[in-house]
Amino acid sequence: xxxxxxxxxxxxxxxxxxxxxxxxxxxxxxxxxxxxxxxxxxxxxxxxxxxxxxxxxxxxxxxxxxxxxxxxxxxxxxxxxxxxxxxxxxxxxxxxxxxxxxxxxxxxxxxxxxxxxxxxxxxxxxxxxxxxxxxxxxxxxxxxxxxxxxxxxxxxxxxxxxxxxxxxxxxxxxxxxxxxxxxxxxxxxxxxxxxxxxxxxxxxxxxxxxxxxxxxxxxxxxxxxxxxxxxxxxxxxxxxx
Amino acid sequence: xxxxxxxxxxxxxxxxxxxxxxxxxxxxxxxxxxxxxxxxxxxxxxxxxxxxxxxxxxxxxxxxxxxxxxxxxxxxxxxxxxxxxxxxxxxxxxxxxxxxxxxxxxxxxxxxxxxxxxxxxxxxxxxxxxxxxxxxxxxxxxxxxxxxxxxxxxxxxxxxxxxxxxxxxxxxxxxxxxxxxxxxxxxxxxxxxxxxxxxxxxxxxxxxxxxxxxxxxxxxxxxxxxxxxxxxxxxxxxxxxxxxxxxxxxxxxxxxxxxxxxxxxxxxxxxxxxxxxxxxxxxxxxxxxxxxxxxxxxxxxxxxxxxxxxxxxxxxxxxxxxxxxxxxxxxxxxxxxxxxxxxxxxxxxxxxxxxxxxxxxxxxxx
Numbered sequence: 001x002x003x004x005x006x007x008x009x010x011x012x013x014x015x016x017x018x019x020x021x022x023x024x025x026x027x028x029x030x031x032x033x034x035x036x037x038x039x040x041x042x043x044x045x046x047x048x049x050x051x052x053x054x055x056x057x058x059x060x061x062x063x064x065x066x067x068x069x070x071x072x073x074x075x076x077x078x079x080x081x082x083x084x085x086x087x088x089x090x091x092x093x094x095x096x097x098x099x100x101x102x103x104x105x106x107x108x109x110x111x112x113x114x115x116x117x118x119x120x121x122x123x124x125x126x127x128x129x130x131x132x133x134x135x136x137x138x139x140x141x142x143x144x145x146x147x148x149x150x151x152x153x154x155x156x157x158x159x160x161x162x163x164x165x166x167x168x169x170x171x172x173x174x175x176x177x178x179x180x181x182x183x184x185x186x187x188x189x190x191x192x193x194x195x196x197x198x199x200x201x202x203x204x205x206x207x208x209x210x211x212x213x214x215x216x217x218x219x220x221x222x223x224x225x226x227x228x229x230x231x232x233x234x235x236x237x238x239x240x241x
Numbered sequence: 242x243x244x245x246x247x248x249x250x251x252x253x254x255x256x257x258x259x260x261x262x263x264x265x266x267x268x269x270x271x272x273x274x275x276x277x278x279x280x281x282x283x284x285x286x287x288x289x290x291x292x293x294x295x296x297x298x299x300x301x302x303x304x305x306x307x308x309x310x311x312x313x314x315x316x317x318x319x320x321x322x323x324x325x326x327x328x329x330x331x332x333x334x335x336x337x338x339x340x341x342x343x344x345x346x347x348x349x350x351x352x353x354x355x356x357x358x359x360x361x362x363x364x365x366x367x368x369x370x371x372x373x374x375x376x377x378x379x380x381x382x383x384x385x386x387x388x389x390x391x392x393x394x395x396x397x398x399x400x401x402x403x404x405x406x407x408x409x410x411x412x413x414x415x416x417x418x419x420x421x422x423x424x425x426x427x428x429x430x431x432x433x434x435x436x437x438x439x440x441x442x443x444x445x446x447x448x449x450x451x452x453x454x455x456x457x458x459x460x461x462x463x464x465x466x467x468x469x470x471x472x473x474x475x476x477x478x479x480x481x482x483x484x485x486x487x488x489x490x491x492x493x494x495x496x497x498x499x500x501x502x503x504x505x506x507x508x509x510x511x512x513x514x515x516x517x518x519x520x521x522x523x524x525x526x527x528x529x530x531x532x533x534x535x536x537x538x539x540x541x542x543x544x545x546x547x548x549x550x551x552x553x554x555x556x557x558x559x560x561x562x563x564x565x566x567x568x569x570x571x572x573x574x575x576x577x578x579x580x581x582x583x584x585x586x587x588x589x590x591x592x593x594x595x596x597x598x599x600x601x602x603x604x605x606x607x
Contacts, residue, residue: 047605050605051602051605054520056520056601056602056605057602077524080519080522080523080524081522081524082522083520083521083522084521084522084523085522087522089520089521089604091517091604091605092605095513095514095517095520095604097245097514097517097518098252098514099245099248099249099251099252100245100248104244104248108245108518108521109521109522111245112518112521112522112523112527117244156521157521160522168605
């Protein structure tokens with residue numbers, strides 16, 4: 001079963017003379033373990049597609065199926081549970097909560113599910129260790145570098161074991177090394193854990209880890225190419241050797 | 242999510258202090274004003290309540306010691322004694338008078354008592370003795386403080402110089418203070434002649450005895466101890482209650498407004514973070530909880546600070562202002578605590594509405 005099925009999705013903002021068609025009949029299937037890079041010029045509809053796929057925005061028409069459930073039919077009260085259980089979000093500007101430490105930020109989705117505080121922190125710590133920020137558990141966001149913040153944000157996105165991770169410009173605020181490290185993390189998610197990843201980005205380096213690269217222009221899906229994942233992903237180095 | 246509410250509040254200490262200060266001020270005002278009201282209500286009539294009387298018998302039309310006069314012939318005592326159900330009768334002689342000291346005028350309620358038997362004797366003594374003789378006086382602590390009298394001083398009353406032999410407490414009636422002299426002196430000071438002011442009747446069955454006296458002497462006004470006490474408190478309950486109600490409402494609105502404002506600004510400032518919470522799966526209900534918890538933390542902390550402050554203010558003010566009689570019961574504290582929680586709920590309402598309007602998609606904007 002596909003992790004995500006977007007079928008004939010259109011989105012129009014405004015109405016009448018001021019109507020803007022952000023997406024026009026876009027269809028996209030994302031399989032388990034897929035890494036899909038969505039590219040396109042600014043204002044092409046990439047982020048709109050991501051927000052619709054993440055259940056943060058209702059499409060004007062079309063369906064979005066996550067884990068076999070058409071989320072366009074769900075009410076505003078039902079959607080948060082889907083986002084919490086099935087989706088992980090990684091943002092360009094990290095969006096960590098300023099008053100919380102790294103481990104508390106990561107524990108947050110668990111706490112939202114009702115996991116007790118101490119148990120949530122216990123589950124958050126090994127994840128941060130794995131992502132290489134185990135020494136910054138009690139640091140506040142302002143004490144972390146950009147790369148560290150993004151790792152913490154990725155840990156937060158993964159802590160509930162989502163089947164689909166949605167990332168918006170995840171490397172835009174990172175230097176080359178940190179950007180590379182983050183890309184490797186996405187490879188790990190897909191290849192080791194079988195999660196599906198959709199990345200919206202202008203960063204062409206991400207092509208190297210993507211399995212598929214789709215291009216959106218003027219709200220339409222105009223091109224789909226194969227990414228460089230199979231040749232560049234370090235997860236497959238052993239197999240290649 | 243309690244820790245998130247706590248962390249959000251602690252992130253801006255100035256705002257937290259303002260928020261707690263707002264509730265504390267409100268609680269302080271409510272407790273002090275309410276405490277004064279309660280204090281006046283309970284302590285105003287402490288002396289009268291301490292007297293051995295199940296019924297107060299006065300002249301027709303008399304109802305209390307502040308607004309009406311009562312004069313009865315002393316010989317009536319023996320007649321009342323004969324009424325079925327009456328087990329004892331004592332005369333009560335006392336009235337308000339004005340005294341002056343160093344150019345200032347003071348109201349005193351002079352009462353005659355019997356130092357030997359202790360009949361109508363003053364409430365607890367603070368200094369000196371209540372075993373006085375003619376020419377001596379026991380004054381209330383509040384009057385001593387206000388007029389600047391101490392033991393041994395001479396108080397000029399109705400042409401006599403009475404020496405202060407004792408200082409008592411529980412005799413502050415806000416408008417006047419009680420002062421106690423011998424029955425001989427009170428007759429002279431008040432020029433009572435063969436008259437007394439009231440009779441204090443002791444009985445095992447106040448209702449029946451009251452009816453019996455009233456039937457036999459329709460020109461008298463027979464009141465139960467409780468009625469007489471209530472009549473004397475009316476000056477406070479009728480005059481101050483509406484004022485206190487207004488002050489309560491103002492204090493409540495100020496407290497709720499300050500907490501509301503600080504929680505609202507904190508919510509607006511953290512709109513993006515609340516958007517993040519929504520985006521990653523937080524429901525509106527969860528967000529409301531965070532805001533309400535913040536509001537509750539401010540409310541409870543403010544209540545505790547306000548409680549401590551009101552105790553301190555009460556303690557200090559009581560030393561300098563004689564009418565500052567406060568009494569706060571556990572029930573009053575519980576009521577104010579519930580009020581503080583109500584303030585918090587009210588304060589969280591507008592920010593909670595703002596949360597509902599936050600679009601989680603805004604988190605994708607860099």
